[in-house]
Amino acid sequence: MSLKNRSFLKLLDFTPEEIRSLVALSARLKKEKKEGVPHDVLRGKQIALIFEKTSTRTRCSFEVAAHDLGMYTTYLDPAASQIGKKESIADTARVLGRMYDGIEYRGFDQKIVEDLAKYSGVPVWNGLTDEFHPTQMIADMLTIQEHLGRLSDVRFVYMGDARFNMGNSLMVVCSKLGLDFVACTNKKYFPDQKLIDTCQEFAKQSGSQIILTDSVEEGCKDADVIYTDVWVSMGEPEEVWQERIEDLSPYQVNEKAFSYAKDNAIFMHCLPAYHDLETGVGREVFEKFGLSELEVSHAVFEGSRSVVFDEAENRMHSIKAVMYATLYGE
Secondary structure, three states: OOOOOOOEOOHHHOOHHHHHHHHHHHHHHHHHHHOOOOOOOOOOOEEEEEEOOOOOHHHHHHHHHHHHOOOEEEEEOOOOOOEOOOEOHHHHHHHHHHHOOEEEEEOOOHHHHHHHHHHHOOOEEEEEOOOOOHHHHHHHHHHHHHHHOOOOOOEEEEEOOOOOHHHHHHHHHHHHHOOEEEEEOOHHHOOOHHHHHHHHHHHHHHOOOEEEEOOHHHHHOOOOEEEEOOOOOOOOOOOHHHHHHHHHHHHOEOHHHHHOOOOOOEEEEOOOOOOOOOOHHHHHHHHHHOOOOOOEOHHHHOOOOEOHHHHHHHHHHHHHHHHHHHHOOO
């Protein structure tokens, strides 16, 4: 199937078959890169990378993937772009669409990336918004496929704050592809009910389940994958730390949580992770709250179950697949 000239904004826009095709393409391009097989099929193309939220993995993934495909990139950081400030989203989109073959956006409101796609006339890729993180999902499914050998009969458990981009996107992709999705967290942090209802319909079609629980034992029982993310996202005020720590500490991914999971269960995290005192944020949290680990224990993060760095590498392969499919097609 061809995805040429399509934007990649959220997985709600894609069929299960299209999502699986992107996972398969990611695997193929990864194999070709490892074997030194050139795939610079987009030589001479130009793409713009708009980052209103900074990133390590997303920026590096887009730049390396673009280079492998033969493309040139222009990076626009928060200070370099007038998007939404001196120039409207629609005007920015129409200007960039005249100069570039594709546009990546990483920032805040989902409406911004939707408007870029509406007005630019070229494929637009969502590198992360407050609501969705679709490129991460392709990487995550590729990682699960590599380590478990399947994307069916999988019990996928997400622990922590499931209300925003990661919880939303993981629930969507699991329900579409047939993985059982478990949100294991304080009831205050369950996903939006409207999105739950939508995903319940997807789950009926794929034969999977959506499960919401505040019990760690119930949630992690027989888990194949346990996944978490930071408890406080970029752009949120510092004042929320106290409340999040109090509410979510029982849902730290640690050895006790894994004791309920299957023996071959894997740990995943989209990174960055606060599992030690080797970051400025980690040290600040320790000084204020006395905690050296937050959403995941150091033992789990560095343990044999952890596949987080395979997952991080797969961001590049999945992003390459998205750009390849939407600019070159098959």
